[in-house]
Amino acid sequence: MADALFLAISVLTIGSAIAALEMRSLVYGSIALMGTLGGVAGFYVMLDSPFVAMFQLAVYVGSIAVLILFTVMLVKRELIFKKIEDPKRKFAGIGLMLIVILALGAVIMDSGIKTISTDSDPVDFREIGGDFLTYYWPALILMALILAGSVMGALVLARREDTIENEQ
Amino acid sequence: MSVIAPKFRLGYFLKGIFDNAFWILTIVTLAGIPAIQIVLFYLELPVIDGELLTAFLAFTWLFNPTMQVPLIKALIYSDLFRIVAFPGFGFAALIAAGTIFVERKMLAKLQLRVGPFYCGKVEGILQLAGDGLKLISKEIIIPAKADKPLFWAAPVLFVGTAAAFVALIPVAPGGWVVADLDVGLLAVFAVIGFFPIITILSAWSANSKFPFIGGIRALHQMVSFEIPLILSLLGVVILTGTLNLSEIVESQSSFPWIIFMPIGAIVFFTTMLAELERIPFDLPEAESEIVAGWLTEFSGMMYGLVQLGSYLKLYAFAALFVIIFLGGWTGPVFWPPLETEIITEGIPIPNYAGDPILTVNAPGLPLLDQDPNEWVLQQQGELQYTSGQLLVSGVIWFVLKTVGVIFFILLPRGVFPRIRLDMLLHIGWYKLIGLSFVNIFIALGLVYAGVIGPGGIL
DSSP states (O other), X not given: OHHHHHHHHHHHHHHHHHHHHHOSSHXXXXXXXXXXXXXXXXXXXXXXXXXXXXXXXIIIIIIIHHHHHHHHHHSOHHHHTOOOOOHHHHHHHHXXXXXXXXXXXXXXXXXXXXXXXXXXXXXXXXXXXXXXXXXXXXXXXXXXHHHHHHHHHHHHHHOOTTOOOOOO | OOSSSTTOOHHHHHHHHHHHHHHHHHHIIIIIHHHHHHHHHHOOOOEETTEEOOHHHHHHHHHOHHHHHXXXXXXXXXXXXXXHTSSSHHHHHXXXXXXXXXXXXXXXXXXXXXXXXXXXXTTTTTHHHHHHHHHHHSOOOOOTTSOHHHHHHHHHHHHHHHHHHHHTOOOBTTTBSSOOOTTHHHHHHHHHTHHHXXXXXXXXXXXXXXXXXHHHHHHHHHHHHHHHHHHHHHHHXXXXXXXXXXXXXXXXXXXXXXXXXXXXXXXXXXXXXXXXXXXXSOGGGOTTTSTTGGGTTOOHHHHHHHHHHHHHHHHHHHHHHHHHHSOTTOSOOOOOOOOHHHHHTOEEEEOTTSOEEEEEOOTTOOTTOSOTHXXXXXXXXXXXXXXXXXXXXXXXXXXXXXXXXXXXXXXGGGTOOOOOHHHHHHIIIIIIHHHHHHHHHHHHHHHHTTSSSTTOOO
């Protein structure tokens, strides 16, 4: 059962990733990208971490994919359907991907992942939250400060001098 | 009077029904029953309790009064019933249908009109059924240059996403929810995130100006109001320490959270109006500016599906408000318990003089209970309420509260004008997000002051 589910999610993820690259229409490409991100969420559910899976759905499928769709829809239609084919680059890309995947796979297989027992209890997300608030609180505060700083920087950059006064 | 069907007579209608019945009976007799017999001849029938389960025996079981109650009970506690009927789609669709009727009549009364009046003798109560029949029988028109697969998929996806939202809503104690997730609230946020995608895809696929403008407006509105929506609920999560919606309800057994976080409730209600595209935030469907917004090109049952989805979404949002701020199904239990003799001995049926002449034994009679032993425990005083009692009164309290919230969602439609897009975004980004942070700090203050939460006073 779990193997069949794993295979189905893998086919969905990889298939829609290939479709996202190969689709002629950019809108369908971004829908296929949504399928890839949703498949990754399925992997998280299979790995006993529904918390991460739900955030994957809410953030990546719900927000990032919407941003991509929005950008695609604002692009001119001629640009969407423009066709640039170069078989050399395509084969070079496939070769590069195979090399990277083989290297990463060799590293992961060599790292002792086979000795991990798979039937241990999953880590509860409450424990992770508790750790964040007790032992790792400086890291949390640092991340919060960096995020706040970047948001403020974005606000400063996006500020315009010539804005009309509030006309409510 | 009617031009579409000028020759309508009741006699023709009845003749049509009788003709159909006649032909169905004839065909079943001549072809259906022989076909069933041929199939049964080749079929291996199972043996149950040493008896061959023939079709005759199966029907006998099905229509045996002593077997019916257990059969119905088994049906009620099956997963299919949960998904299709009670806490799932059917229940929500029923409330959605009631909402549409109440909305039209109430809006009419607010605006000194009469509203639907002719269908059904009483106040146009059959108007909704008539509208549904009309939508089903209408032709589905697809614009010539539309992107057909996406255009077809959008209404189905919209209803599917709304049904997924409904499936996460717990209705009564004892696990009456389709999907009881440990991360239920996060799942709600994930499901809400799908609505803008479907909206913008359907708007784009129609390849028409008004839907596209409406879709862009909907995208602006939904994406920017999702942030205060999520933030306004975090206060309750901080206080309860759980994301499971059933546990959030159970944490409010003595007081609802709206007492401590009215600001969060107000922010959530406002964002709810915006997410549901209701007046004063109905810019995506502004009918006086852009025809019907992103719904312009839909026709027939596709439009019907989108409407069904949006009303399911309305029910689900109102139910979420009830669950998180108003205490869900908690309330006084008023349903009386059943007599123990009915379970142990049966129902006595008296004659005219009052003497019992007959006792009806109905095994498994506590229809709404998972465990009949609860009655015995309750009689011994070890259990305060049985789960059947809790279920009935819980559902009644839940529906009452949800209907009240739906009323307050409908009410602004007769009161407020539509606001401008920049004002809407201003409200969302400047005011509501700030207020929801205030709400989070109130929750943190309550936790750290030791009032609520683990080891608190309350």
